[in-house]
Amino acid sequence: MKIEHLAVTPVALGDPPLLNAAGLHAPYALRIVIELTTEDGRQGLSEIPGDFEVLAGLEKAASELRGQSVFDQHAIATRLFELLGHDSEVRGERSWDQRRLVHAASALEVACLDATARKLDCRVADLLGGVVRERVPYAGYLFFKYEGAGGPLGFECEPGKSGWAAARQAEALDADGLVAQARAMIDEFGFGSLKVKAGILEPEVEVQATLALREAFGPGVPIRIDPNAAWSYETALRHGQRLLGAIEYLEDPVRGQSEMARLRRSLGVPFATNMATTSFADLPSSVALGAEDIVLADHHFWGGLRASMELARICATFGRDLSMHSNSHAGISFAAMTQLGAALPHLRYALDTHYPWQADEWIAGGKLRIEGGAVTLPNAPGLGVELDRERLEAAHQRYLQSGLTRRDDEVEMRKKQPDWRFRPTRY
């Protein structure tokens, strides 16, 4: 089954002003949508983070991969490596500064698996060893934020039965704001666990908000907190001790595997990471040091769905749990994350997703539904989603008009606080 055509479409996704250790989300998150067509007319979709260098590489690849078998992921990865070059292997310090090559490889792999599963009339999860769970649990992802709901959308966010549309718009800069946000999110989506994006406000404010969530929702709603390594060892130790018993896990409190391992031994609460251990090359030192309990995988950042299944086996083998990291994304990525979540042999922790924050969508039928804190795996071939071409074109026009070429939360933050500078360790 050979590739006949690859359409690569950069799009802009309306994104609220969410605060994080790197600064502030711009009004649009950039994504790239891949639409692969095979010689026998099958379609395969995928979506990855938008970055002009990945985009340029994929645009070059689009013509060169014509005639390539969808099964031959090694040859595709080799060709992408030639096109994107060695620079694409380099990581930056922000949590999304991952290597561009793995994004591109993931884009092709997911689209190829989608096309393959459509031909077989099975779901993508079936190509990963089968569906272990039909309902994939996600956590409610809470952000401190400024007022606003992001750039103009392709269509209006439907007002939910609860106050989520309003909460999505509302400012949340303290405990009360975050509890209100959580309540609206739980009312709308039924999340059974919560995640607090921290590392931006004073740790005292973030810890108080986390404890307030615990007070508001009780031990039946596990809470995780993620300072994105913006805390020093001493700050993380002091505040981590206050959180003991109130959180299910602490995500990237400090920077680097050695500091993670040292703090983990001191605190005795599960540690998760999507910053200290983010590639296969990081795993030997992670195992040697004991840097974390939970690896937060992301198929966009680990090279695809099969690579994520291999990572799951490594985690199971070396006594780690696997859960999932998320960046701002739309429905095609969400469908792929859900297929992977359905196929993971072991899943103890609900997956992360930004999906509720994005009102925009370009899959047919509108947004995928989160109910009871979970997504039911679509009962349709492949990823289970189809393109709405009109909306995709609108999102592409927004991309062209936005003038954005890559994510830069620091620039965006300076529009609010001119003196603000990114600092790897802030507190």
Added chain:
Amino acid sequence: MKIEHLAVTPVALGDPPLLNAAGLHAPYALRIVIELTTEDGRQGLSEIPGDFEVLAGLEKAASELRGQSVFDQHAIATRLFELLGHDSEVRGERSWDQRRLVHAASALEVACLDATARKLDCRVADLLGGVVRERVPYAGYLFFKYEGAGGPLGFECEPGKSGWAAARQAEALDADGLVAQARAMIDEFGFGSLKVKAGILEPEVEVQATLALREAFGPGVPIRIDPNAAWSYETALRHGQRLLGAIEYLEDPVRGQSEMARLRRSLGVPFATNMATTSFADLPSSVALGAEDIVLADHHFWGGLRASMELARICATFGRDLSMHSNSHAGISFAAMTQLGAALPHLRYALDTHYPWQADEWIAGGKLRIEGGAVTLPNAPGLGVELDRERLEAAHQRYLQSGLTRRDDEVEMRKKQPDWRFRPTRY
């Protein structure tokens, strides 16, 4: 794609009197052939080691797995676990005393992948990430042996252009015998590397034979030697030192990961294993200790082809090479091994196979061809092989007549040497 029917056929495969640390090969090696038929009429084949307990489990499973999706390997493995029970997890001390559950899971997985690939009109390697190499290299597997070529065959072994048919029959109990065997095997199959099965004769004889092979074929033909952990630490250290520079790797010289790690540090030659590290559960201590350089995988013993790809990722991640272990097998197993060998991203060492020793076959068209020391991946869907039902039935009748129910090299050895007893460490 659902399972409609599962045919489970125990067969006996003519096997020469090959010597090894566990004793002597019986005139027949037992195998089980699985033939799966899907509701839409696709066929899927597989072959695994024969053992009456695995056979009983698979015979029970045959009816119970009807209606099960071929994609759902988790559900299949769960059902097999229920049928085969916890005892099936236990390993013995012989190198083939692996867990029965993984044999059964492997049998189903390979047959399901074969059926899936046939439906997709692709090769099984394509379902594992694609074909990295069309020609899969194997090593010539040399044995000390008594005279004889094993039990009566279903059909006559074709006399080769070289003296292999005679060498296969001939006694080989010293250096001259082994060099003659190697020469005939290389003439017939073009092997570019050799493996010496050791751990049965006096180490002095085995080491001399290995050095004689080196002398005869030169450094262009890498040689590996496998005493199957029958050597004590001191014996292995002494003889290992004599082999330095003459071998590409030393396989399982001593028993257990700790002794392997200690000796490996002393000798400084690559170590391979299919005895010290034989399951995912063995990997953390292997990594912590540094027990080996090369894991000799075997999809029959690691739970299937996907599990073997996961193992390959673990090996690549933790600085190990992956190559392949073999027991006496026929063409369906050989085809599956070759599909896996074609899909492995990295392959530095030629794979092991007993295939030249088995003249018998029940795939259509007769034996798969080894030329230039490699097997060319069949250009046909699935595993690329079809059943010859007449020959399969003949092999099944031989199974019934043989009276054998499991491999027992000790009993067979006592027919030659009545006082012989298996000893885990012999020298």
